[in-house]
Amino acid sequence: MQRRAFLRLLGGAAAAAAALRSGAAAAEGRPPLNFVVILIDDLGWTDVGCYGSTFYETAGVDRLARMGMRFTNGYAACTVCSPTRASILTGKYPARLHITDWIAGHVRPHAKLRIPDWTKHMPHAEVTFAETLKAAGYATCFVGKWHLGSRPYFPETQGFDINIGGCERGQPPSYFAPYKIDTMPEGPEGEYLTDRHAKDCEAFLEAHREKPFLLYLSQYAVHTPLQAKKDLTDAYEAKAKSQPDSSQRNPVYGAMVQSMAECVDRVISKLAGLELLDRTAIMFLGDNGGLLGGARNPVTCNLGLRAGKGSAYEGGVRVPFIVYWPGVTAPGSVCDVPVISCDLYPTVLAMAGLAGDPAHCANVDGESLAPLLRGSGALARDALYWHYPHYHPGGATPYGAVREGDLKLIEFYEDGRVELYNLKEDQAETRDLAAAMPEKAAALCAKLDAWRRRVGAQMPSPNPAYDPAKNK
Numbered sequence: 036m037q038r039r040a041f042l043r044l045l046g047g048a049a050a051a052a053a054a055l056r057s058g059a060a061a062a063e064g065r066p067p068l069n070f071v072v073i074l075i076d077d078l079g080w081t082d083v084g085c086y087g088s089t090f091y092e093t094a095g096v097d098r099l100a101r102m103g104m105r106f107t108n109g110y111a112a113c114t115v116c117s118p119t120r121a122s123i124l125t126g127k128y129p130a131r132l133h134i135t136d137w138i139a140g141h142v143r144p145h146a147k148l149r150i151p152d153w154t155k156h157m158p159h160a161e162v163t164f165a166e167t168l169k170a171a172g173y174a175t176c177f178v179g180k181w182h183l184g185s186r187p188y189f190p191e192t193q194g195f196d197i198n199i200g201g202c203e204r205g206q207p208p209s210y211f212a213p214y215k216i217d218t219m220p221e222g223p224e225g226e227y228l229t230d231r232h233a234k235d236c237e238a239f240l241e242a243h244r245e246k247p248f249l250l251y252l253s254q255y256a257v258h259t260p261l262q263a264k265k266d267l268t269d270a271y272e273a274k275a276k277s278q279p280d281s282s283q284r285n286p287v288y289g290a291m292v293q294s295m296a297e298c299v300d301r302v303i304s305k306l307a308g309l310e311l312l313d314r315t316a317i318m319f320l321g322d323n324g325g326l327l328g329g330a331r332n333p334v335t336c337n338l339g340l341r342a343g344k345g346s347a348y349e350g351g352v353r354v355p356f357i358v359y360w361p362g363v364t365a366p367g368s369v370c371d372v373p374v375i376s377c378d379l380y381p382t383v384l385a386m387a388g389l390a391g392d393p394a395h396c397a398n399v400d401g402e403s404l405a406p407l408l409r410g411s412g413a414l415a416r417d418a419l420y421w422h423y424p425h426y427h428p429g430g431a432t433p434y435g436a437v438r439e440g441d442l443k444l445i446e447f448y449e450d451g452r453v454e455l456y457n458l459k460e461d462q463a464e465t466r467d468l469a470a471a472m473p474e475k476a477a478a479l480c481a482k483l484d485a486w487r488r489r490v491g492a493q494m495p496s497p498n499p500a501y502d503p504a505k506n507k
């Protein structure tokens with residue numbers, strides 16, 4: 036038999052075995068595992084109690100951390116929204132997808148570098164885990180912010196039966212009804228959008244309790260505009276006065292964070308009330324670091340980390356990351372292994388016992404976290420990568436980065452300058468070791484370059500219209 040034909044046969048056998056595995060739960064009389072994925076917009080690494088905040092009250096998120104495993108080195112695949120969202124749904128690095136900035140992005144015509152011609156939507160050819168679960172008989176529901184392209188690139192075209200609120204918008208026109216989001220029924224005047232998400236999730240869970248489901252709750256919160264319920268804002272105003280030294284102190288933002296966590300709590304409580312918690316996996320993460328805001332109007336502070344959303348430093352990409360896998364994750368467990376948003380895709384497939392689309396899976400960058408979640412294994416990879424060939428209004432210039440073990444190297448594309456940090460000893464990235472460890476810096480730089488070639492990353496190029504005066 037020819038080698039290729041043999042491999043094809045082998046592939047067929049593996050697919051058949053996987054199909055049998057996915058049917059294993061049914062064969063044993065066990066209902067299949069349900070999935071709830073909760074994505075929070077712009078939630079900083081230390082914006083919740085279980086990650087160290089003493090200002091924000093986040094009982095719902097802390098409850099989830101007590102149920103499952105909390106990752107202390109959880110990362111978003113990008114320092115802004117859309118690329119991370121695409122990485123979650125496809126398992127691929129934004130660099131591979133060529134979705135490398137928030138859609139529609141930031142234009143800097145006179146900057147030193149010209150940004151590449153990147154993709155401003157998630158192509159239909161990408162196979163999301165919603166599509167894979169749907170094909171396996173799951174009911175699939177999307178609630179909240181999508182931000183992966185204009186029509187016709189909405190959630191309904193990527194595996195979701197129901198879409199409540201997902202569209203091209205990166206933020207709601209208003210957190211209070213009327214919302215003016217045309218992909219969701221308008222709410223009664225004054226209704227709060229985050230509370231509305233909870234209500235929509237509860238209704239979906241109630242209606243689909245008997246069949247396997249995927250609920251993707253992608254809250255519009257806690258992204259700007261900063262708008263919160265008055266009673267909560269008043270409480271945080273008093274709290275800010277009572278904690279004069281707290282660097283987290285914006286009362287409106289605090290109230291938004293608390294509403295976000297109350298929504299999470301309502302979803303968990305609904306699952307508990309429907310007796311579904313023992314067969315529903317829950318994943319929770321942020322899509323990029325917390326927004327620092329201006330000096331006059333600070334939003335949040337990624338305590339202990341350098342910078343925030345839109346930055347190459349840890350404050351831009353490190354996020355809360357919690358996974359509850361009933362019967363598998365030890366309650367309240369903590370894992371320090373670096374993990375990234377691309378990992379959710381293979382993790383969901385592994386938990387569901389589904390092989391997924393073979394052609395798509397051959398190009399997935401994430402790795403199943405199942406060995407870590409079981410508490411007894413390790414991951415195969417030795418590094419994580421970032422690629423942002425863009426300028427950000429917050430000040431970031433085009434860069435790439437690699438984290439290998441405790442070391443993180445950042446390469447700034449404007450001039451090829453590199454910085455090297457030891458995150459174990461210097462989490463806040465205050466001591467650049469590039470000059471002290473030139474061989475290591477060169478090796479990581481080569482490694483980052485090899486990865487860029489492997490995934491087909493688009494590079495910026497010299498800008499013929501570069502004009503330092505006009506660029507200011």
Ligand SMILES: [Ca+2]
Pocket residue numbers: 076077115116258322323
């Ligand atoms: Ca975001």
